[in-house]
Amino acid sequence: MDQNIKNLNKELNQNPASRQGTDIKKDEKYMREAIRQAKKAYALEEAPIGCVIVYRDKIIGRGYNRRTVDKNTLAHAELTAIRKACRKMEDWRLEECTMYVTLEPCQMCSGAIVQARIPRVVVGCMNPKAGCAGSILNLLDMKEFNHQADLTIGVLGEECSEMMKQFFRELRERQKAKKKS
Numbered sequence: 001m002d003q004n005i006k007n008l009n010k011e012l013n014q015n016p017a018s019r020q021g022t023d024i025k026k027d028e029k030y031m032r033e034a035i036r037q038a039k040k041a042y043a044l045e046e047a048p049i050g051c052v053i054v055y056r057d058k059i060i061g062r063g064y065n066r067r068t069v070d071k072n073t074l075a076h077a078e079l080t081a082i083r084k085a086c087r088k089m090e091d092w093r094l095e096e097c098t099m100y101v102t103l104e105p106c107q108m109c110s111g112a113i114v115q116a117r118i119p120r121v122v123v124g125c126m127n128p129k130a131g132c133a134g135s136i137l138n139l140l141d142m143k144e145f146n147h148q149a150d151l152t153i154g155v156l157g158e159e160c161s162e163m164m165k166q167f168f169r170e171l172r173e174r175q176k177a178k179k180k181s
């Protein structure tokens, strides 16, 4: 990961108030909703990733990771939320919307965010191994594309990252138990 991003992440996690120009209370409120979605994935023994899309203070799309239960590469939280939001807006453009997602989006979802022209993305915790909103690369901020999204990271970051850690801990335990039996 880029050292600058690492430092930024650290700073944001330690001091969320260092985020400027954003309504922290509102961000946390909607991140809680994204976490609620993530818990639905967790209940299905899926990696707990959740997402909501907000338009004028209203949630217009929700989604959670269902990749394994649906046996579908495309069943990421963000894509499901985008699909639902587009249906609601009757538009493929999601201008004026904000996406809240518990984990940094992958290359596919970051691509979809740019395609949907979502102007702002709020991320819980970063994903150094697969994230494409700053970790491996930042697809949300490429001047070569016709759209860039503003990014806020580290909103309820501890909670989001602890949820992932717990999931992988339990997954390893389940796999160990399976091997034994």
Ligand SMILES: [Zn+2]
Residues within 6 Å of the ligand: 076, 077, 078, 105, 106, 107, 108, 109, 110
């Ligand atoms: Zn994704």
